[in-house]
Amino acid sequence: MMQPRSILLGAGLLAVTAVSHATEGVLDIVAPWEIGSTDPAKAGYVYTRLQISETLVEVDDRGEPEAGLAEIWTLSEDRLTWRFRLRPGVQFHDGSPLTAEVAVQALKLALAKPGMLSQAPVAAIAAEGNEVVVRLRSPFAPLPALLAHSSVQILAPASYNEAGEATQVIGTGPYRIEQLQMPQKLTAGVFQDYWGETPAIERLSYLAAGRGETRALMAESGDADVVFTLDPASRARLQRNAKLAVQAVAIPRTVTLKVNAGHPFLAEPEARRALSLALERTGMAVALLRTPEAGAGQLFPPSMTDWHLSQVSGAERDLQQARALLAGLGWQANDKGMLSRNGTPFKLTLTTFSDRPELPLLATAIQDQWRELGVELAVNVANSSEIPAGHRDGTLELGLMARNFALVPDPLGTLLQDFGPNGGDWGAMNWHSERLGEILQQLLTATQDQDTAALRREAATILHEQLPVIPVAWYQQTAAVSRQVEGFSMDPFERSYRVSDMRWAQ
DSSP states (O other), X not given: OOOOEEEXXXXXXXXXXXXXXXXXXXXXXXXXXXXXXXXXXXXXXXXXXXXXXXXXXXXXXXXXXXXXXXXXEEEOTTSOEEEEEEOTTOBOTTSOBOOHHHHHHHXXXXXXXXXXXXXXXXXXXXXXXXXXXXXESSOOTTHHXXXXXXXXXXXXXXXXXXXXXXXXXXXXXXXXXXXXXXXTEEEEEEOTXXXXXXXXXXXXXXXXXXXXXXXXXXXXXXXXXXXXXOXXXXXXXXXXXXXXXXXXXXXXXXXXXXXXXXXXXXXXXXXXXXXXXXXXXXXXXXXXXXXXXXXXXXXXXXXXXTTOOTTOOOOSOOHHHHHHHHHHTTOEEOTTSOEEETTEEOEXXXXXXXXXXXXXXXXXXXXXXXXXXXXXXXXXXXXXXXXXXXXHHTOOSEEEEEEETTSSSSTHHHHHHHHSTTOOTTSOBSOOOHHHHHHHHHHHHOOTTSOOHHHHHHXXXXXXXXXXXXXXXXXXXXXXXXXXXXSOOOOTTOSOOOGGGOEEOO
């Protein structure tokens, strides 16, 4: 047996004992994301990814809704009433039964908090027999997709205190929590009374490790069986390790520059276009991401076929045109090539975070590329929370982040959150398009037999031309998996780690 080793985890030292995982039957998972809360609205993704809690609706690999805790659902002719029929015989981890009344209470609590479900025009949620009935004020086509979001997971009544806050996570999934040490560690074991198939992996542990180097070292040493989100250099190194399998899957996530369009340097679309044209996306994709096809000349990747603009290239750098656009706005270069207007230098601050290890690398490259344009950029690597905080208090100038446009299977939910009248923490800032708002509302009320492709393309075109956020790269989720583990696959919608599909190699 290997000796214990200490792994540096950013804020301090955490002792991690390496063991023979196959013998002990514990699948050790390491990922960047801390367990910040027991509240589904704040950190629900941790519990759905580890299959501790579940939602009424699940999602297949194509993004199509499928049965979850609700085995079937129907929509009334006027498209205002949805009925979700629950699976029979489902139990929570405390032995209490899943009933329509319990599910309704969980949904009402989710609806009362900021989150995906609050975007739906819900008039009432009620229990009728074994059905959850959701009545709407107006048609809302993506409701099943919203009910697949982790913030709308169904927890047992005992999970909540008198104020309606989730103080513990008692779900219905194939794994139940054994120990929770926020914000870094969780252990869980098989729930023997699970309504579905009993998993082959009997126990799992989850560790939040913010530093990419730490996660890579844990994969190499055998201290972890599955490690998510590899930095490009570590990914290349781990691919040469015979004890590991490195996997990657394209996901509908885009690295973007969130722009404060109310800033005097960024208010004109031409200024945002110039900054976009000055990016060397292909070079960054090759040198930093090790994925040449990742350069994003538009917001939506090719996998999002209804939203992707096939006629647009846009990934090429055009420094000459960028300079011309800024000159037209009155920016002039000094003898060192740096820009100023009316005596004010073109200086900006870019905030990013290291939870996704590629972001600081990309920020440094953008800093160098914009300096060639004549723009002085300061890079602030902070906590990810500083981007939404800067949005709210108006201090953010630029934020580099990775935005998942399929937080729910239908990207409409995310687009409404990001590009509504007031923008969004991870979307537009001091920018709004009335036409885009009209399009999103038309898509919300469209029937299944309507052809909405033209509307989706028009929405994508507005975002491409106005650039309230500037796309940088399309994203791939990566993982290093021990050869002792079989049956591993990655969810392109990042909803589940699919531990119940895995087994120990014989």
